Amino acid sequence: MATTELKSGDTDGKIFIGKGDQPAWLTLALGNRHGLVTGATGTGKTVSLQVMAEGFARAGVPVFAADIKGDLSGISEVGEGKDFILQRAKEMALTFQPDQFSTVFWDVFGEQGHPVRATISEMGPLLLARLLDLNDVQEGVLNVAFRVADENGLTLLDMKDLRALLDAIVPMTAKKDEVDPLADVRKSALSFGNVTKATIGTIQRQLLVLENQGADKFFGEPALELKDFLKTDRDGRGMVNILVADKLMSSPRLYATFLLWLLSELFEELPEVGDLPKPKLVFFFDEAHLLFNDAPKALLDKIEQVVRLIRSKGVGVYFVTQNPIDVPDRVLAQLGNRVQHALRAFTPRDQKAVQAAAQTFRANPKLDTVTAITELGKGEALVSFLEGNGTPAMVERIMVRPPTARIGPITPEERKAILAASPVKGKYDTAIDSESAYETLQKRIAGTAATxxxxxxxxxxxxxxxxxxxxxxxxxxxxxxxxxxxxxxxxxxxxxxxxxxxxxxxxxxxxxxxxxxxxxxxxxxxxxxxxxxxxxxxxx
Structure with missing residues (x-):
């Protein structure tokens, strides 16, 4: 069998993922049909994610991926020809050639990457209500607040803007001859129904909880410009954007809401492009089950809409989680490219999960999918990628090819050097406190002086x-x-x-x-x- 370089294994508009009885390829033109990577902890999901990310980047497709444990950061450094890597490459008739990929690190807290910020207005009431864990009544009041802000020209950038606005719509009983400087704002809020102090107080307390989790660093300016995710390097390779999420995962609701906001922004801002020879961006969503846990129907509807329609914007979304049942069926149906690592079936619930995972694949008469899922070794996977006509291929058992970049985390010194040479260095690193709703309302209150x-x-x-x-x-x-x-x-x-x-x-x-x-x-x-x-x- 002919031997080729692992670095150039991707060919003819395809990404080489691994090999079993025959090679497994992910077609670039179908990369925007989304995908799913599943498997128990320690079975190789992160390596599969890195292999896919490397393939897309080599093809000139920018990548965004959340890095939960820090292991994915190694994609920025040259790979090492360790024995197990060389052995696996040899079994696939490949010659290992180390490689590395241009990487930009992002961090909501601004500690291990460039700060990522969004404004309160961009987040919107639906996602913000999810983030604050509000009930229907409280979410309704939040919608009133956003509507009042629009009608009164109040810009909502950061958390103090939202706090000031919530205070401004609380009904106030004015004394005789007392002038209320915010009377028009309160009147505007009253036109949408009664707003009680108790409800406002509850929302304010939830904001405090969110602030204590560090969310105040996420809301503000300069807000993220999505075009900075859509860049290629000087060699024409896609930039790999990594969200440092180890600390962010201590606030799972913030993590999930942030990534959903990012998807929504991509959906709203990018133009329709139809089916391209390759995606404009590929988005990997690790720990995807957090997105769906306890999500209200309105939010699930929004997620389904975004996943279904963002394909026409040239964006591929790949969910990474432990089991396919973590993803609702109506979203799962949109995910055409599948990689399934091992699952364990020690309990009745585990056995049910294995059965459910097996049913998501197109059956292969030569393979017992249920049994294979429990027998897969580390680095092995069952795969089914979309074929040329857009239909899923029959499930195959393969060994995933080794990454060409480093496997595992980078050092703090290496991260510091990457940040110093970053193409967006200095653009987001310093927060800006622009005049917005808080300052406007404070001026109006201060402007009402005694006669x-x-x-x-x-x-x-x-x-x-x-x-x-x-x-x-x-x-x-x-x-x-x-x-x-x-x-x-x-x-x-x-x-x-x-x-x-x-x-x-x-x-x-x-x-x-x-x-x-x-x-x-x-x-x-x-x-x-x-x-x-x-x-x-x-x-x-």
């Missing part, structure tokens, strides 16, 4: 006695006691003429007050009169 009459009362000790009367007299002379009414023409002329002598007049009055009262107390009261009663005049 000048109230200010005069405060300066005069509550409006009583000589100082209070003095303030009223001066205010009348210079037209400051007109409340919120516009000044008359006579008042404007009088104020203009007298402004030049204001300081002298006030100075005389203050001096006389000081003499009457005496000492430092008189000087102090004099200064307060100037600052409190006349400050507004002197700044006009």
């Amino acid at each position: 000048p009459a109230e200010a005069g009362d405060a300066a005069g000790g509550g409006g009583g006695g000589f100082l209070g009367q003095l303030g009223a007299i001066v205010g009348t002379i210079f037209g400051t006691n007109t409340g919120r009414n516009r000044l008359s023409t006579g008042q404007v002329i009088a104020r203009s003429v007298t402004r030049s002598v204001t300081n002298k007049v006030v100075g005389g009055i203050v001096a006389n007050v000081g003499k009457q009262i005496g000492g430092s107390l008189g000087s102090s009261i004099g200064r307060e009169i100037v600052r409190g009663t006349l400050g507004g005049i002197l700044k006009r």
